[in-house]
Amino acid sequence: MPRPLNTLPKAHLHLHFTGSMRHSTLIELAREQGLHLPDALEQDWPPKLRATDERGWFRFQRLYDIARSVLTTPEHVFRLMREAAEDEAAEGSRWLEIQVDPSGFAPRFGGLTSTLELMLESTRRAAEHAGIGIAVIVAANRTRHPLDANTLARLAVQYTDHGVVGFGLSNDERRGEARDFERAFRIARRAGLISVPHGGELLGPRSIEQCVSDLDADRVGHGIRATESPRLMERLADRQIACEVCPSSNVGLGVSERAADVPVRKLFEAGVPIALGADDPLLFGSRLLKQYELARDVYEFTDTEIAELARQSIRSSTAPESVRKELLQGVDDWLTA
Template identity: 65%
Template sequence: MLHSSGERDLRTLPKAHLHLHFTGSMRPGTLLELADKYGVHLPDALSGGEPPKLRATDERGWFRFQRLYDIARSCLRAPEDIQRLVREAAEEDVRDGSRWLEIQVDPTSYAPRLGGLTPALEIILDAVERASRDTGLGIRVLVAANRMKHPLDARTLARLAVRYRDRGIVGFGLSNDERRGFARDFDRAFAIAREGGLLAAPHGGELSGPSSVRDCLDDLRAGRVGHGVRAAEDPWLLARLAERQVTCEVCPASNVALGVYDKHEDVPLRTLWEAGVPMALGADDPLLFGARLAAQYELARRAHGFDDAELAELARQSVRASVMPEDVRKRTLADIDAWLAAEPGLPEADGPPLGRAG
């Protein structure tokens, strides 16, 4: 449908969501309720009702960001908390027009309170399956290693992720401060994941420059890159990403919130677009950054001048980069075409039901 301004409603644009972190997907109100339930004292930055002021481009700023994330994660202590988080994340995605969600989680972070590593992962996968049934949203999981931990831990996670591939795990990632360590230290873990049929989707090109994106490609053989925006600083790297059609999971709101760029207009969406680099817009950590999925498309419209045809192509790129079943992919692409073809002032025709996770 269109707003009164004559613009198509970006919440009704079908799309895939490929960059969302687990705890960071939580609703602020849910965090307040869980903190009260468990007697967790929240700092003002998490209890004030507004996204915290963050700037993570230096060590102190990144530590503060990580500290806030860890406090929020400490409020997830029981299977019912995990179920609530995933269900609400799915509801938010459906509200924003998402047809498919690939949520990223490091189960080692939840293992101490959920009975161990394997039980924690099974609880998460149970919650994903239930939320998918309840909301109709197709949901899959990327297991992410923490680059602040030993590479042997990453290998353990990769083997576990492969073992549970038939429960909806589709990819393997590498998160946390990319300025620490080397991507190549995790090459064996990624080899285990790739050989087990999982997509390689490490973070790179956010806090560090183009070299971190090159490392993702060369050392980890990335099929997608989390963030990747700093590739815009290297024309040769842009050409390489475009030639290989490696999708960058771009999160415009978090790039500004973390101080990677000073203002929304500085995020190099146009540079990547004009170079032919496919993008999948993502919300990253809406609990801390405030903006969910549709808001990322709104930023592309307002700050970068993307028209509706270009926004529809961004949505197509997210769908093509996902691991959707082919029938769901075709249906979603057709619904994007219908969204764009709808006459100004008229609502789009209702599409078929949302794709379900098996």
């Protein structure tokens, strides 16, 4: 009888704010406001996406922007985070690091600062409600000017003692090289924030190498294309730089044809730390638990190996040492039960 994966303590380190919304909540809020949703977000959900070309990424981003548009009041923000925290707790996720970009919401919530404060308050309430730990990563958009990233980095630094733990870089990595954002990451790292840029999803090893060399990455969002370079995998393993691998997202965006093609096993066996993530459940139709089910059912990880995946997610997190010890003990208990 396989051990239940929802009782395995784990950390979730790759989840985006808007993308964490429940599909049922999207539908409900849209109807309340009389907003028309495209078929891809309603009866054809989850949408069929293929973002490996520019047109496909534009379609993905358009759906994401439409989903964001239903969040028009602070109460909507509180609801999204409360429900996301409930979903995390139900799946055994005891520590969540959620990525937010205040820029997309700033016009409706009074600017960057007030938007970030709203999001931080929503995570504080949600964490208390669900009984899990939640921290925030402020993520810049690589399709915008690096000066905008500098502004976000300075904002993030102001809240290092109020829930912000890291600084990231997201969106289409083909639209801006990581090294262009070096100054923003230097601002963030000097204040003690971890560096967690996306790389190695739509582009190959060079994108990851820039994240590591130019942005001093502590973790890399996705990172699966590292398997194309044994030298890079060795570097990630030696420095214990985790890859936040999101199998369902990789398939949903057409980066991999099938879940079996996502090189989770290859990274694991090379000694690269892995933190499984759901990325944007709203658009890919599955949350964190599904990624652990894939580890067991598709990648044929044993329970001992699955427990190690959970440990790697916890060790790669910014959770306080006391929380890490508690969660790691919970993993051991799960394995010996």
